[in-house]
Amino acid sequence: MTPDQLQAAYTSATGRPAGTIEKLPGGAGNRTYWRVRELEGRHGAIVMELPADPVKSEEASKDHAPIELPFLNVHRYLTRIGVRVPAILLDAAADGFLVIEDLTDRTLEKALNEGQDREKLYSTAIDALARLRAHAERSPDPSCLAWTRAFDYDLYHWEFEHFIEYGLLGRGAKPTDAELQTLRREFARISLELAAAPRSFTHRDYQSRNIMVNDAGEQVVIDFQDALQGPRQYDLVALLRDSYVELDRSVIERMLHRYLQVLPTEGGPSLPPEEFIGFFDLLTVQRKLKDAGRFVFIDQVKKNPSFLVHIPSSLRYVRDALKRRPELSGIREILQKHVRELRD
Numbered sequence: 001m002t003p004d005q006l007q008a009a010y011t012s013a014t015g016r017p018a019g020t021i022e023k024l025p026g027g028a029g030n031r032t033y034w035r036v037r038e039l040e041g042r043h044g045a046i047v048m049e050l051p052a053d054p055v056k057s058e059e060a061s062k063d064h065a066p067i068e069l070p071f072l073n074v075h076r077y078l079t080r081i082g083v084r085v086p087a088i089l090l091d092a093a094a095d096g097f098l099v100i101e102d103l104t105d106r107t108l109e110k111a112l113n114e115g116q117d118r119e120k121l122y123s124t125a126i127d128a129l130a131r132l133r134a135h136a137e138r139s140p141d142p143s144c145l146a147w148t149r150a151f152d153y154d155l156y157h158w159e160f161e162h163f164i165e166y167g168l169l170g171r172g173a174k175p176t177d178a179e180l181q182t183l184r185r186e187f188a189r190i191s192l193e194l195a196a197a198p199r200s201f202t203h204r205d206y207q208s209r210n211i212m213v214n215d216a217g218e219q220v221v222i223d224f225q226d227a228l229q230g231p232r233q234y235d236l237v238a239l240l241r242d243s244y245v246e247l248d249r250s251v252i253e254r255m256l257h258r259y260l261q262v263l264p265t266e267g268g269p270s271l272p273p274e275e276f277i278g279f280f281d282l283l284t285v286q287r288k289l290k291d292a293g294r295f296v297f298i299d300q301v302k303k304n305p306s307f308l309v310h311i312p313s314s315l316r317y318v319r320d321a322l323k324r325r326p327e328l329s330g331i332r333e334i335l336q337k338h339v340r341e342l343r344d
Helices: 003-014 070-080 108-113 118-138 153-171 177-195 233-240 249-265 273-300 305-324 326-338
Strands: 018-023 032-038 044-049 088-092 097-101 200-202 211-213 219-221 228-230
Touching: 003 018, 003 032, 003 044, 003 088, 003 097, 070 088, 108 118, 108 211, 118 200, 118 219, 118 233, 118 249, 153 177, 153 273, 177 273, 177 326, 233 249, 233 273, 249 273, 273 305, 273 326, 305 326
Parallel strands: none
Antiparallel strands: 018 032, 032 044, 044 097, 088 097, 200 228, 211 219
16 A cells, blocks of 8 residues: 555544554564554554455465455454454455554563563453353354354364474475374374364464553454364463463463363353363464474465574474373374474
């Protein structure tokens, strides 16, 4: 978009004359974000410039492209159930952009780095996630795109293959054919086990860079357009096994137990902690291997090396989870030979 178009978008959305324009740093997605401020600089808004194919998911998906912009569809559902998401100031999706509330640049990650109370920040995020999940399980909404797509065997298996292609072979590893066969056999078995778990609304990337902390201390959820059906532990892995903020196991355990305490008070089920946490560790192996492979893909294919620095933290989580699942010793032995971050 040109500066004139961005300023016109701001004025249409707010009724105020536009002033300065700032292009915001890009993440791994294809959308472009601009901060536009009014002439006096007291207020601003974000213009989300949509890619050429705006309904196409940026994550792996085997579903047909939806007819409605996923951001708007999922936003409507989350708003209806009381989840704090950015306000939409102007829906101009037909013209290739949206104007949304400016939440500043303070993500949960930045709030933590500023020294804000870690326990309080994570407790708030966990409580909000438990409320969302309990509501979604009680009242499914087929009109929301998240109910039309799911983490099934095919998707889990594809993400494991993504790791093999980029996180293993793409980093120069040379496993034998026999080792690759073993990995693929074990990854297929894990994919079946993960796919058999109960599913409901899953953000898919509920982590420290997708939770904003505004000036009032409110947490606001963003980047939810790829939501789908997944197991209860998936968003917990994204948050507590975050590649951008490493947490001690003691913190992770406290937050998992907090989630299990809050979920039934919000109308969800009471779940046995040992089984729940064991599945959390199994899912950690899948998600964080996928993340490591994805970061290499973003570098090699999208020519954005900025995520490579987060591969070691992703793999340290895998190393810890593999130790907690002794039946995965075969995977652990092979990966330790070829991935230095997984060695003790």
